[in-house]
Amino acid sequence: MISYQVRAFGEPLARAQTPTPAPEGGQVLLRVLAAGVCHTDIHTWEGSYDLGGDKRLRMQQRGVTLPLTLGHEIVGEVVATGPDVPEHVRSGQRYLVYPWIGCGECKVCRRGRENLCAAPRFLGIFRPGGYSDHVVAPHARYLVDIGDLRPEQAAPYACSGLTTYSAIRKIPQDVLAEESVVVIGAGGLGLMCVTLLRALGCGNVVMVEPDGARRGAALAAGAHAAVDAGAPDAAAQVRQAAGAVWAVIDCVGAASTVQRGMDLLTKGGQLILVGLFGGELSLSPALVPMRAISIEGAYIGNLDELKALMALVRDRKPRAIPTTCRCLDGAQSALADLAAGRVVGRLILGPDADPSSRAVPATLEQASPPCN
Incomplete structure (x- = not known):
């Protein structure tokens, strides 16, 4: 498995080659088809948030540990499942992965508000994310149907879509x-x-x-x-x-x-x-x-909100935002371009992207070239 990891805050991402994990229990292994590059990735890569007055919120204070594979806007294709995964989740199916995973045990998680859990296990922040060719979803319930959307169209809904939907x-x-x-x-x-x-x-x-x-x-x-x-x-x-x-x-x-x-x-x-x-x-x-x-x-959103959002997208077909696809090995340059303000819309990392492709679609039917 190839991943691009933060080994030291503020330093260039490091390419890592590790054994592809075998899913256990209710886990699902997916081949990453698209991973959005978000400003939260920049904060995490840099290692802190600016609180003003020379104060910083350090990632270590939030419980972030290194090395870390970034990426929380993920669409993947199922390649293997653990023995406890329901039969309807099968190899070859494509899903948007809900990344805002909590501990699963506290009363906040039991209320269905894992995004507000005090002990979060978010993909791409507290556990390996989508800047990789594979990712593990800890449970099949975190897989959300994308219908006929292309992976690069669907990926941003996991964060920018969900966050703004919850705010609206x-x-x-x-x-x-x-x-x-x-x-x-x-x-x-x-x-x-x-x-x-x-x-x-x-x-x-x-x-x-x-x-x-x-x-x-x-x-x-x-x-x-x-x-x-x-x-x-x-x-x-x-x-x-x-x-x-x-x-x-x-x-x-x-x-x-x-x-x-x-x-x-x-x-x-x-x-x-x-x-x-x-x-x-x-x-x-x-x-x-x-x-x-x-x-x-408004802090991201919960799993039910993401499911409602994707139902809205399938039903009303809002205009797709501009996307630019790049190869996974362009993760570092993608972060640099986003940090420098050189991006319009969303950068998407994918396995076989054309780095020069860009489209500003008017509808979901007019999508940017695929990342795979």
Whole structure:
């Protein structure tokens, strides 16, 4: 088995060749067909999150140990199963792997909210992930049907799709149906947010993004307006396009974008944070109740939400975000390009990808070239 591992935080990924594991009990071994490259991978590779004021949250503090194979947006093909796996899971079937696995024993996990477990065992963070030619799913229940989606289309739904879907579901249905939603940041997360907002019935999505190419991608994904975050009158442009701002989803999570989101909200508005860029900001507590605003975090999502999301994708066929496929041995350059802001949409690692291929599809039927 070939994997690309973090051996030391901040150092180039190391190629590792190890025996391909044999699944035991309820485990399923899958050949990796597509693995998305996410900003969480960058934080994990670098070894910390920025908390502002020269404070860092170190990966060791979270329980991350090395060596580690990154990658949590995974689609794979079943190649072997443990003796306790149900018969309906057979070799050759393709699945999206739910990566946000908990301990399975605590009351949070028993409630079906493994993503909030205090002792997480997430794929690609606490156990080997998808920057490999094979991955082990610890139980068949974590395998989610992708229907007729290509692997590179389906993979991002495990993180960017699930995270934004969970965030959108926090918005009251009447607000979603009757008001505009402002999305800050048109990276892979933000573009996914736009497509799912449209699929869930939002009539007016306004993107705020400094990069021109990404603003164009947001419009192609279904945004009704895309405002240059660096424009002197950006706030006025947003309000002109959106009217009263009742909901903002911040897909960046930097101090400046959080402040911008709070400033945009009308009385009674809602700011949902999903990005993890970091930093710190000052907050006047008195203004929160006086303005009746709410500030809420959305941390990935649970297994039932991923199943509901994939059912939504099959039913309503939202526009696919741009994807670029690269070979697995391009994992390090993919991380570097994402960290440097040179990516529009999602980079996908696959076994036989064409590194030069890129597509900006309008629908699920117009997908980028396959990674395999």
